Amino acid sequence: MNTQRVFRSDPTSFDLREEHHRATFSACELPPHTVLVTIHGEIDATNATNLARYIERRLGNSRKLILDLQTVEFFGASGFAALSNIDVVCRRAGVTWTLQAGSHVRRLLRICDPDRELPVAPASPKYTRTRPSNRKLLVGRDH
Numbered sequence: 001m002n003t004q005r006v007f008r009s010d011p012t013s014f015d016l017r018e019e020h021h022r023a024t025f026s027a028c029e030l031p032p033h034t035v036l037v038t039i040h041g042e043i044d045a046t047n048a049t050n051l052a053r054y055i056e057r058r059l060g061n062s063r064k065l066i067l068d069l070q071t072v073e074f075f076g077a078s079g080f081a082a083l084s085n086i087d088v089v090c091r092r093a094g095v096t097w098t099l100q101a102g103s104h105v106r107r108l109l110r111i112c113d114p115d116r117e118l119p120v121a122p123a124s125p126k127y128t129r130t131r132p133s134n135r136k137l138l139v140g141r142d143h
Contacts, residue, residue: 020046022074023051033063034064035058037058042072043069043076048079064095065098066098067097067100070102076108083118098121101120106120
């Protein structure tokens with residue numbers, strides 16, 4: 001019988017907000033056992049690996065992940081590699097996840113994920129694109 005170690009981060013780390021080259025990552029807990037990660041800005045080769053690592057650190061004891069990329073203004077091919085990595089991490093940890101994708105992410109997914117293997121939520125008709133200066137970023141538990 002083999003022993004497998006699973007990394008579970010400290011749940012208090014949810015209050016952290018991180019900035020990585022033109023992108024801001026934030027997370028909060030939602031009951032029950034759900035983590036919401038919101039990404040704003042641009043995902044490219046300079047920060048795609050940071051995105052995957054950020055998500056992995058925030059999973060903790062969560063059973064569900066909602067990854068909100070609706071306000072991402074640029075999404076490069078390396079972002080797709082990060083999403084594939086997130087998919088593998090979630091499957092191994094038994095975490096169900098959903099991707100809320102904006103137009104830039106959906107455009108790339110039409111090319112890189114034609115079989116729709118990633119769990120992309122249907123487009124939200126009530127979502128309205130706003131200018132970055134008009135957005136409020138979700139940070140931590142107090143919103």
